[in-house]
Structures are given as structure tokens and as C-alpha cells.
Amino acid sequence: MNSDIRVFKFGGASIRDAERIQKVADILANYKGTRLLIVVSALGKTTNALEKVVDAHVAQTGKAFELLNEVKIAHYKLLEGLFEPNAEIYTSLNDTFVEIEWALEEEPHEDYDYMYDQIVSVGELASSQIVAAYLAKAELPTHWLDARDVVRTDNLYRSAGVIWDETMEAAKRSVLPELTNEQFVLTQGFIGSSSENFTTTLGREGSDYTAAIFSYCLDAKDMSIWKDVPGVLTADPRLFENVTKLDRLSYREAIEMTYYGAKVRIIPPLFFLIAWMPKI
Ligand code: ASP
Numbered sequence: 456m457n458s459d460i461r462v463f464k465f466g467g468a469s470i471r472d473a474e475r476i477q478k479v480a481d482i483l484a485n486y487k488g489t490r491l492l493i494v495v496s497a498l499g500k501t502t503n504a505l506e507k508v509v510d511a512h513v514a515q516t517g518k519a520f521e522l523l524n525e526v527k528i529a530h531y532k533l534l535e536g537l538f539e540p541n542a543e544i545y546t547s548l549n550d551t552f553v554e555i556e557w558a559l560e561e562e563p564h565e566d567y568d569y570m571y572d573q574i575v576s577v578g579e580l581a582s583s584q585i586v587a588a589y590l591a592k593a594e595l596p597t598h599w600l601d602a603r604d605v606v607r608t609d610n611l612y613r614s615a616g617v618i619w620d621e622t623m624e625a626a627k628r629s630v631l632p633e634l635t636n637e638q639f640v641l642t643q644g645f646i647g648s649s650s651e652n653f654t655t656t657l658g659r660e661g662s663d664y665t666a667a668i669f670s671y672c673l674d675a676k677d678m679s680i681w682k683d684v685p686g687v688l689t690a691d692p693r694l695f696e697n698v699t700k701l702d703r704l705s706y707r708e709a710i711e712m713t714y715y716g717a718k719v720r721i722i723p724p725l726f727f728l729i730a731w732m733p734k735i
Contacts, residue, residue, distance in 0.1 A: 460634060461486070462678040464494040464644060464666035465586075469683040471499035473536025476586060480593040482681070483639065487595065490634045492669055493641040494602075495586050496662040497578025498533065501526060502645075505575045508555075513563045513570070520559060527552050530581055537589050544588040551580050568612035569653065572646075576654045579643035579662075587641045596638040604629055606647030606668060608655045615647055615655035617668060622647075626672035634673070642669070687712075 463483075470476050483493070497505075504526050511519040530548060538544055555577050564570040579602075587599040605625040608615035633640050644662020647655045657664050663680055670678040684692065686700040687709075704712075 458490075458674045458676060460490045460492065460673050460675045462492045462494065462666050462670045462673070462675045464662055464678070464680045465496070466662060466680070466682070467496040467499050467501065467582075469681055470495060470582060470586060471683075473533050475683065476533075476537060476589050477593075479586065479681075480590055480595060483590065483595055484593070486639075488636050489639075490636060491639045492630065492634060492673065492675070493586075493597075493639055494644045494662055494666040494669065495579065495583050495641065496644050498530065498582045498585070501529075501578040501582070502575055502659070504529075505578050506571070508559070509567075509571050509574050512559055512574070513567060515563065520556070523552070523555060523559065526578075530585070534585065537585070538592065542588070544585060547584055547588075548581055551577060551584065566612065569610075572612045572615075572654050572656045576643075576646045576656060579645050583641055583643045590639065590641065598633045598638050598640045600630065600633065600640050600642040602642045602644070602646050602665060603648035603652075603654060605642070605672075606657075606665065608647040608649055608657070610649040610651065610653065610655065612655055614658045615649070617647070617657075618650075622668065623672045626669065630669070630673060687717075 463486075465479055468475075470479060483491075496502075504522065508519050508522045508526070511517075511522055530552075531545070534542070534544060534548070555574055558570070558573055564573075583599060587597045590597040605622060607618045607621035607625060609618060630640060642665075644665040645656055646665075647657060649655050666678050666680065669675070686702075687704055688698045688700055690698045692698045
């Protein structure tokens with residue numbers, strides 16, 4: 456490792472509403488001047504909702520448009536909490552969703568996995584536009600990068616494999632020049648593109664993997680996965696009840712916890728916790 460590049464990933468829970476996106480911007484304000492690549496997932500549970508759109512389309516239940524509309528409404532509602540009504544983001548978000556509407560007007564594609572990737576990927580495309588636009592509004596200049604121009608994959612839709620030499624080359628060519636001390640680069644987790652330029656996805660929960668791909672290809676100094684939790688907890692709150700926050704933790708205990716699988720590195724006094732992964 457010889458670069459000063461850092462990679463941060465914010466998952467769906469960390470950007471699920473306007474308040475959390477503002478929080479992310481507050482956090483990132485501390486990193487102004489850093490050569491930082493940010494990877495985001497789709498907002499909240501958007502990917503699950505889009506999977507329902509795909510299934511409705513395949514089954515031709517007549518509900519696909521309605522389900523997509525619910526997803527759109529949730530996104531527009533969130534915009535209301537972040538932007539003025541005439542902000543440009545409304546138009547660009549609409550353009551992004553229109554492409555899916557066109558796909559839904561066609562007969563379902565015979566390859567389910569192909570169709571799934573074309574539709575479900577809109578979640579990350581939409582969230583990344585929103586977060587990038589908000590960062591710009593918060594005076595954190597940010598370059599929006601289409602991950603599909605970098606993460607080159609085979610055409611195994613829904614669990615695409617990375618073509619490393621092409622991805623490495625594309626990362627150097629299109630990310631490095633943008634990754635300056637003056638602006639962040641923000642991109643989507645989970646998605647890539649095949650040699651025919653069709654959208655592919657890397658498998659559910661694939662955004663951490665995307666962050667690792669970029670970290671590796673850019674020879675990043677470190678990669679941090681931010682979690683929407685108030686501190687180090689005694690257990691994963693999604694799996695256990697009665698978890699408590701640990702107010703004090705020695706380095707020794709922290710090391711022990713990570714050894715047994717906890718993904719934590721704390722940078723007080725920030726609201727979020729960082730899960731840290733060594734560079735691959
Ligand atoms: N949005 C995708 C999913 O929910 C990828 C990710 O969040 O990591 O699986």
C-alpha cells in the first residue's frame with residue numbers, strides 16, 4: 456500500500472432517511488481534503504421492494520407498476536427532507552426510474568436473472584444520486600461515478616464474477632483522476648457491467664464487496680464500513696434483544712471481539728461505528 460486513498464461504505468440502514476443522510480454528510484465533513492471514495496447501497500430496504508417489482512413483472516400480475524410507484528414515492532418523500540422542490544435531483548431521479556418503467560412495459564425477459572439485475576440495480580443508482588446531490592448541497596464537492604464503468608464482470612447475472620484486470624485498469628483510468636483532495640468520489644455498491652454493457656449485480660449484500668474491489672484496485676490505505684449503531688454493542692441488535700452499549704472498551708477487548716467476528720473499530724465521538732476490514 457502506498458496511497459493515501461480511503462474507502463468508506465455506507466449501507467442501506469445508514470442512509471434510509473433524510474436525517475441519516477444529513478448525518479452521513481456531517482461525518483464526511485470531517486474528512487474534507489481526504490482522497491475518499493464512498494460506496495453506498497440502496498436506501499433502506501429498497502432492494503427487497505424492487506425484487507417484488509421483478510416478481511410481479513415476471514408473473515404478470517399487473518402490480519409491477521404499482522409496486523415500483525411505491526418505491527418512487529418513498530424516494531421522493533426522502534427528497535422533500537433534503538432539497539428544495541425545484542432541485543435538479545427530482546428530474547435526474549425521475550430519469551433513472553423511467554428506464555425501469557420502459558423495461559416493465561416490455562414482455563418479461565426470458566432470462567430472469569438478467570431482468571432482475573436491470574431492474575434491481577436502480578436502487579443503488581437512485582440512492583447514489585441522492586447522496587451525491589446532498590453532499591454537493593452541503594458544500595462537500597462530490598463526483599458521482601457510475602460503478603458500471605469500473606466494475607467489469609462476466610455475465611453471470613445476480614452473482615457476477617469480477618474481471619479483475621479490466622476492473623483494475625478502469626479504476627486507475629476513471630477513478631484516480633477524480634479522486635483528489637478537492638472532491639470525494641461517490642459510487643454504487645452491488646452493481647457492475649458485463650462486456651456487452653448490460654448491468655450485472657454481485658449478489659445480495661454485495662456492497663461491502665464493491666468497497667473491497669475498489670480498495671484493492673486503488674491500493675487504498677484502508678476501507679471502513681460504517682454502521683448505523685450508537686456505539687459498540689454487546690451483540691448484533693438485529694439478532695438479539697437486550698443488547699447494551701459498552702461505554703468503555705479496552706483495545707485488548709476490542710481486538711478479542713473482532714477476533715470472534717465483531718466488525719468494529721470506533722472513532723469517537725462520532726455517532727457511527729466503523730467496521731474495519733484489512734486490505735485484501
Ligand atoms: N442493496 C443490495 C442488497 O440489499 C446490496 C447491499 O446493500 O449490499 O442486497
